[in-house]
Amino acid sequence: MADNTGSNSADIFIAKFSSYIDLSEQEQEVIEALTQNSMTVDEGQDIILESEKSSSAYLLQSGWAIRYKVVPDGGRQIISFLLPGDIFGFRESLFDLSDDSVQALTPIIVHRLPAEKIAEICDSFTNLSLALTWARAREHAILAEQIVRLGRRNAYERLGHLLLELLHRLQLVDKAGSSEYYLPLTQEILADTLGLSIVHVNRTLRKLRNDKMIELDPKTRRLRILNKEALSERTGYDQSFLDQLGDPSRSPQEAIGSD
Amino acid sequence: MADNTGSNSADIFIAKFSSYIDLSEQEQEVIEALTQNSMTVDEGQDIILESEKSSSAYLLQSGWAIRYKVVPDGGRQIISFLLPGDIFGFRESLFDLSDDSVQALTPIIVHRLPAEKIAEICDSFTNLSLALTWARAREHAILAEQIVRLGRRNAYERLGHLLLELLHRLQLVDKAGSSEYYLPLTQEILADTLGLSIVHVNRTLRKLRNDKMIELDPKTRRLRILNKEALSERTGYDQSFLDQLGDPSRSPQEAIGSD
DNA sequence: TTCGCGCATTTACATAGGTTATCCTTGATA
DNA sequence: TATCAAGGATAACCTATGTAAATGCGCGAA
Structure with missing residues (x-):
């Protein structure tokens, strides 16, 4: 499955992180290792269900997904879009407070990261831990923007x-x-x-x-x-x-x- | 300034974290050390200005604050409320993407944490690092809830x-x-x-x-x-x-x- | 004591956006 | 080829919410 042709599935993540954080060779290799086994999810399928605790995070390789919540009267509110290169589910993987669901809008390819793996990586690789923090900050900014959009x-x-x-x-x-x-x-x-x-x-x-x-x-x-x-x-x-x-x-x- | 009477300014933070994470003696002491020097901010004062990069995070000891953004036409959208026990500004302290401002709604007391200090602590104390991650997750959940409120x-x-x-x-x-x-x-x-x-x-x-x-x-x-x-x-x-x-x-x- | 200002309250009126319903296109399926 | 379902487009009508303006109340400053 691995290939060294210069274009592999890790590229999108490495490129994304590299725009903010200098990753060492070794760290890039870790990312490559993580993105070796991928799974696909069909359009319309839920990846993380509300209330179902998942103990994994996911790297989104390709396709679109949404994070959403359902309200009591049956309505749905989409919280945010997940696009290629985005990470999701690590919050839920650490604490049991996944209160929103994630669903594929198109067929998607994701890489699954078990919670232990994440913890392990964060412990060992400062920059990867930082990259994760950065991804969260980014997400936060996007949510804030969505709030302004809806409110004003x-x-x-x-x-x-x-x-x-x-x-x-x-x-x-x-x-x-x-x-x-x-x-x-x-x-x-x-x-x-x-x-x-x-x-x-x-x-x-x-x-x-x-x-x-x-x-x-x-x-x-x-x-x-x-x-x-x-x-x-x-x-x-x-x-x-x-x-x-x-x-x-x-x-x-x-x-x-x-x- | 320090006191051992059993009730000091660190209590609120220790209590909050302890509801989810077991802090060691030592970690509790770190928190106590951090909350020794406080500063007050008057009602209506901005603590973090949009676009102004602050390199500190803050622990909110008492009082209410808001995180907000202004829109081009002069309107304001409040993103979230900051209540006693909340932490803010650490995102901005790591990356220069503070795109919202924080303002005191009442007179408030905060403890300032320089960015280096945070990094240092996260490196040395697993549980404190985890506590920070948890605080972020919490914040995220609150933002998501705000989105649903506004949208649906x-x-x-x-x-x-x-x-x-x-x-x-x-x-x-x-x-x-x-x-x-x-x-x-x-x-x-x-x-x-x-x-x-x-x-x-x-x-x-x-x-x-x-x-x-x-x-x-x-x-x-x-x-x-x-x-x-x-x-x-x-x-x-x-x-x-x-x-x-x-x-x-x-x-x-x-x-x-x-x- | 009075003035003025911030905030709450209310009324009258205007409009952005919701609801319901119908029709059309397209593409999958039988 | 006929049928059906999903998504898009439109129209008629309704209502939640916005805007503008005026009133009152309390409280701090002079």
Whole structure:
């Protein structure tokens, strides 16, 4: 299974961490070892069920997933999207407070990390431990952004803002063009993410299209953002928010050593 | 400054961590050492400014604070409340991605932890490092809950749900009676937290009062929840969500060793 | 004592967004 | 080829929540 051709499944994680943290040879090898055995999960399958304690964390190799909660009246709120290169479940693996579920939106490939393994690695490799901390901080920033979106923006801004964030995050892992990407989300999922009704998401998408902000082909699920500048301006999207979250153009030294 | 009378400023933190993690004598002493020099911050003062990099974390000894963001149009969204016993700023202290600000709502007392100190402690004391991880996980759960509140609940549910969460969190640090606590929040702050207008918060509070769900004396700022059961039911509040976040009644062994 | 300011309260009115229902397209399945 | 289900699009109507404006109350400053 292992290969040394220079492109293997560990690359995405190494690249992501390296944008902020200098990993030693040895640490990179650890990551490679961890990503040797992968499992696939089908679209629509739950990986972590609410209340079911999982004792593993997962590295998401490819595909999209959501973290969500169900509310008593049957509604669903999507907390965040998990994209290639993201890690999830380590919180739950340490404490039994997984109160949200994770579900694959597309077929996905993940690498499973047993809890003991994580603890072991954190003990032995400072930078990997730091990388984990960094991933958590990143996640926190994304959640905070989602709170602002829901609390202080209208439907148009929410949608535009989310689409920009996704573009940005996908670009960081090389899964998007300069203004275009594959968006495997139904309007229902957008609604459950943005706290809107399906109908209103539809209305709002139409408005975005009419305003020449986006093009979205429902067949191919290809989204193109026609005017990033205007859309960012219109939706209050702050480029710098995600730049901090691991822009590959920053040198690790600069990032770590600052202050 | 140190005292051994059995009640000192470290107690609140030790008690909080101990509900989930067994701290050694030595580790408790470290916490005590950390909480020896405190600083006070006045009501309305910012502790961490957006974009200003702070290289310290803080332990909140007493008083209330908010974590918030401002949106381009001048609005403010409160991300979360910081209550006695909470830790904040360690994320920002490690990476320069403090994109939200922290402000004291009441006069507060905090203990400052320089970044190096944190790193040093995490290296040397496994359980303290674990405690920190746990605090982060807790915070994450609270943010997720806030997202659900904003995304999938109406004004009445949002308010009731938040008031229950605050009761619950305050009880964990012994700052609330069985159904009553000091709530130093103006309606404007509630509005900025819940993504509502001030007027609507006012309307909704009235409704809660009329329904005999709460009593709130604007003079003393004393809030009493008259019927926890009914309010939890009505607002979809899940008792278990915060029970997991450090209920002192759980034995640490049970919590840690499970699985 | 009075002024002024922050905060709570209320009313009248405006609108963003929810609900319900129908129809269309497409693609999988029999 | 017919059927069915999922997702998208639209229209008519309804309501929760926002906006604007005015009023009152308490409290600290002069």
